[in-house]
Amino acid sequence: xxxxxxxxxxxxxxxxxxxxxxxxxxxxxxxxxxxxxxxxxxxxxxxxxxxxxxxxxxxxxxxxxxxxxxxxxxxxxxxxxxxxxxxxxxxxxxxxxxxxxxxxxxxxxxxxxxxxxxxxxxxxxxxxxxxxxxxxxxxxxxxxxxxxxxxxxxxxxxxxxxxxxxxxxxxxxxxxxxxxxxxxxxxxxxxxxxxxxxxxxxxxxxxxxxxxxxxxxxxxxxxxxxxxxxxxxxxxxxxxxxxxxxxxxxxxxxxxxxxxxxxxxxxxxxxxxxxxxxxxxxxxxxxxxxxxxxxxxxxxxxxxxxxxxxxxxxxxxxxxxxxxxxxxxxxxxxxxxxxxxxxxxxxxxxxxxxxxxxxxxxxxxxxxxxxxxxxxxxxxxxxxxxxxxxxxxxxxxxxxxxxxxxxxxxxxxxxxxxxxxxxxxxxxxxxxxxxxxxxxxxxxxxxxxxxxxxxxxxxxxxxxxxxxxxxxxxxxxxxxxxxxxxxxxxxxxxxxxxxxxxxxxxxxxxxxxxxxxxxxxxxxxxxxxxxxxxxxxxxxxxxxxxxxxxxxxxxxxxxxxxxxxxxxxxxxxxxxxxxxxxxxxxxxxxxxxxxxxxxxxxxxxxx
Numbered sequence: 125x126x127x128x129x130x131x132x133x134x135x136x137x138x139x140x141x142x143x144x145x146x147x148x149x150x151x152x153x154x155x156x157x158x159x160x161x162x163x164x165x166x167x168x169x170x171x172x173x174x175x176x177x178x179x180x181x182x183x184x185x186x187x188x189x190x191x192x193x194x195x196x197x198x199x200x201x202x203x204x205x206x207x208x209x210x211x212x213x214x215x216x217x218x219x220x221x222x223x224x225x226x227x228x229x230x231x232x233x234x235x236x237x238x239x240x241x242x243x244x245x246x247x248x249x250x251x252x253x254x255x256x257x258x259x260x261x262x263x264x265x266x267x268x269x270x271x272x273x274x275x276x277x278x279x280x281x282x283x284x285x286x287x288x289x290x291x292x293x294x295x296x297x298x299x300x301x302x303x304x305x306x307x308x309x310x311x312x313x314x315x316x317x318x319x320x321x322x323x324x325x326x327x328x329x330x331x332x333x334x335x336x337x338x339x340x341x342x343x344x345x346x347x348x349x350x351x352x353x354x355x356x357x358x359x360x361x362x363x364x365x366x367x368x369x370x371x372x373x374x375x376x377x378x379x380x381x382x383x384x385x386x387x388x389x390x391x392x393x394x395x396x397x398x399x400x401x402x403x404x405x406x407x408x409x410x411x412x413x414x415x416x417x418x419x420x421x422x423x424x425x426x427x428x429x430x431x432x433x434x435x436x437x438x439x440x441x442x443x444x445x446x447x448x449x450x451x452x453x454x455x456x457x458x459x460x461x462x463x464x465x466x467x468x469x470x471x472x473x474x475x476x477x478x479x480x481x482x483x484x485x486x487x488x489x490x491x492x493x494x495x496x497x498x499x500x501x502x503x504x505x506x507x508x509x510x511x512x513x514x515x516x517x518x519x520x521x522x523x524x525x526x527x528x529x530x531x532x533x534x535x536x537x538x539x540x541x542x543x544x545x546x547x548x549x550x551x552x553x554x555x556x557x558x559x560x561x562x563x564x565x566x567x568x569x570x571x572x573x574x575x576x577x578x579x580x581x582x583x584x585x586x587x588x589x590x591x592x593x594x595x596x597x598x599x600x601x602x603x604x605x606x607x608x609x610x611x612x613x614x615x616x617x618x619x620x621x622x623x624x625x626x627x628x629x630x631x632x633x634x635x636x637x638x639x640x641x642x643x644x645x646x647x648x649x650x651x652x653x654x655x656x657x658x659x660x661x662x663x664x665x666x667x668x669x670x671x672x673x674x675x676x677x678x679x680x681x682x683x684x685x686x687x688x689x690x691x692x693x694x695x696x697x698x699x700x701x702x703x704x705x706x707x708x709x710x711x712x713x714x715x716x717x718x719x720x721x722x723x724x725x726x727x728x729x730x731x
Contacts, residue, residue: 148182152192159199167200176200176213183218185225194219194233201240201248208247216241216251223260232279235261239286249290249297258297261286262304269313277320280313284326288333298337306330307340311347318356328368335375344376350385357394363409370416377420383427387434395421396445403454411456418460421446425467435468438477443468450486455499458490462505469512479519484510488531495534500543503535507546514553524560536573541583548577548589555593555600565597565606571613578618591622592630595637607645616641616652623661628672631665635678642685650689659686659695666704673713680705680716680723687726702727 158166170176182193197215200206210216215237222234238257241248252258261283268276268283287306291297314327331349334340353369353376360366373391376382386392395417402414425431434442446468449461465483469475478484487506494502510532514523528550535547551570555561564570577590594615597606610616619641622634638658641649665671665679683701686692705727708720 148189149192152189152196155196156192156199159196163199164203167203167206170196170200171206171209176209176215180214180218183215183222185222185230190222190225191227191229191233194222194230194237198233198236198240201237201243204244207241207243207245210241211245211247211251216248216257217255220252220255220257220260223257223264228275228279231264232282235279235282235286239282239289242286242289244289244292249294252290253297253300258287258290258301259304262301262306262309265306265309265313269309270316272316277317277323280317281320281323281326284310284313284323284330288326288330292333295337298334299339302334302337302340302343307334307343308347311344311349311352314352314356315348318352318359324356325365325368328372331372332368332375335372341376341379341382345379345381345385349376350382350389350391354386354389354391354394357391363413366413367416370420373420374416374423377423380427380429383424383430384433387424387430392421392424392434392442396442399445399449399457403452403457414454415456418449418456422460422463422467425464428470431467431470432474435474438474438481447483447486450490455502459499459502459505462487462490462502462509466505466509466512469509469515472516475513475516475519479513479522484513484523484526484528487513488526488528491531491534500538500540503538503540504542504546507532507535507543507550511546511550511553514550517556520554520556520560524554524557529554529560529564533567533570536569541580541586544577544580545583545585545589548574548586548593552589552593552596555596558600558602561597561600562603562606565601565603566609568609568613571597571609571615575610575613575615575618578615588625588627588630591618591625592633595619595622595633598637598640599633602640602644604644607641608648611641611645611649611652614652616649617656620653620656620658620661623658623665628675631672631675632678635675635682639678639682639685642682642688646686646688650691653686653689654691654695658682659692659699663699663701663704666701666708673711673716676708676711676716677713677719680708680719684723684726696727 155166155170179193179197183190197210197219201210219234219238219241222230223238225231225234238252238261242252265280265283265287268280287301291301310327310330314324317323331344335344353373357366357369357373360369373386377386398413398417399421402410402417405411405414425434434440436443446461446464449457450465452458452461465478465487469478487509491503491506494506510523510528513519514528532547532550535543538544538547551564555564571594574590574594577586578594580586580590594610598610598619619634619637623631623638625631625634638653642653662679662683665675666683671679683696683705687696702724705720705723709717709724711717711720
């Protein structure tokens, strides 16, 4: 075989110059046979023998050998080490030129050759890009996609594969194809040729690549992709085939318009059916498919319109089915059920309905099952749902009387920041009522944990929520006992630091809480306020032109309040507050200007 190959390569060099087509065909057939037997070794010899350079002159439209030459190039380019040499040998330009051929076999082998050269090859893709190959292939797809003919479908499959290899994991080339209008064409292809497995799979892989690009979503949304994918999904029984469709659905479902289209096309019913079929199975593939289906279900609920359509006033079949997942023994379904409730709980009407229909008790029961060594993602999801349900004012008292705080406090010992964050958010939503704030504010374990988390510098969310909850306990309880608990637990310094936050809302919450502390328990908090450098911070806030009007106003209220402390008042005198305050009398905000006059009077009288 090796001797035959060497002979063929020699003969090919001679024949190329003679241009005798019969002997050329024989040489090419021999090469194809050798490539079929040992592709790598034959390719190395073709490269070593300088044959690649000869192929460029043989790629001529009118020759009967052209398809065979393109076929040899396609086979050779299956090897990674041969792709750049194919580019260097100048094969791209003549191959792209052949894309204008009317011969089906030439087009087929040319598409294969270009597709293989582009596979995972920057040089190959750049050369095809410069030669304008992609546009010609896209134009072919547009003109051929409506013709239902088996030979045509093979060519369409090759062209789809070529574009996929050309643009795979390359954002700029994918964007180029999108601008060429490839998406509507591929969707049309899928609709017409859905019975052709190879072509369908090629379309799905192409969709999967393009759907990752944000700019593709609007184009996809303007087609009937949702309808076509759901139609295809319903026909698929095999796990692998459904998985391919899932891989396209997931990135597409990130777009709100497409979410709604998928819901209207009946995808949710398909997903619920999969969950029903797989929920008891212990097979690895079934467990994976159950997860994918339930995750996708949750994703569809992230769109406002799609979520509301599925909620159906709390009476919808989908909503009821999702509810049934929460008490199940399958942790993936528990998680998906809790996340779905959190997504349904995105407007007051839904939240009020759910609280009135016992959803809170279901979530509390779920959390109780995950207190000891529980599933962190389930804890996080259930707490998220409770937090959202607690937003409407009318729900707070109902949730408190249901015992939500007791359930939530069981997770105080959690060391997982995501759980800590949601726990804090849920409690903060619930304590608008004075009684609840008083009760929680005197819970020493809770306050001590909050003070500890106020130092969680690695977790800004937990740190911020802890500070806000500490402040809220004081603001809503207006209780001396709560203030004493917070002072004894070392919380004052954190509230003073919170007054310097970059978020105005947090600054304001801190200043209001500090004003209540100084009004109700100045003697108890005096030393801590002093060591936290409260007076210096207030001076800085008043002097800073960037401070919001409400921050300046509340800082002056606080200055007046701390004058009742001898040591703090001395600090106020030392810092010459009167200079800063007098400037604020002409502030454009009337409330600030009035408070500045009052504060200046107090400072003048006291001095």
